[in-house]
Amino acid sequence: MSAPSVPPVPPPGPEITYAECRQCGTLIAGLDGRYSCGVCGWVNHHSEGHRPLPRAEDDIDHTAGGAEDNRLS
Numbered sequence: 441m442s443a444p445s446v447p448p449v450p451p452p453g454p455e456i457t458y459a460e461c462r463q464c465g466t467l468i469a470g471l472d473g474r475y476s477c478g479v480c481g482w483v484n485h486h487s488e489g490h491r492p493l494p495r496a497e498d499d500i501d502h503t504a505g506g507a508e509d510n511r512l513s
């Protein structure tokens with residue numbers, strides 16, 4: 441296990457997908473099957489995404505203890 445190899449599975453992370461807005465028909469880009477139309481404001485349900493939404497527990501930047509992250513760059 442010395443040579444790095446390309447994993448046989450797609451890398452984790454959002455995948456850009458395209459679809460027509462179901463309300464106004466504009467071709468819109470989304471991530472993992474989730475879309476938000478900038479023309480009419482239509483959005484599809486998050487459950488239509490290709491993968492489950494990340495949970496707070498999965499966020500490595502999640503700060504425990506109930507502290508809010510209020511940094512404003």
Ligand SMILES: [Zn+2]
Binds near residue numbers: 461464477479
């Ligand atoms: Zn639309």
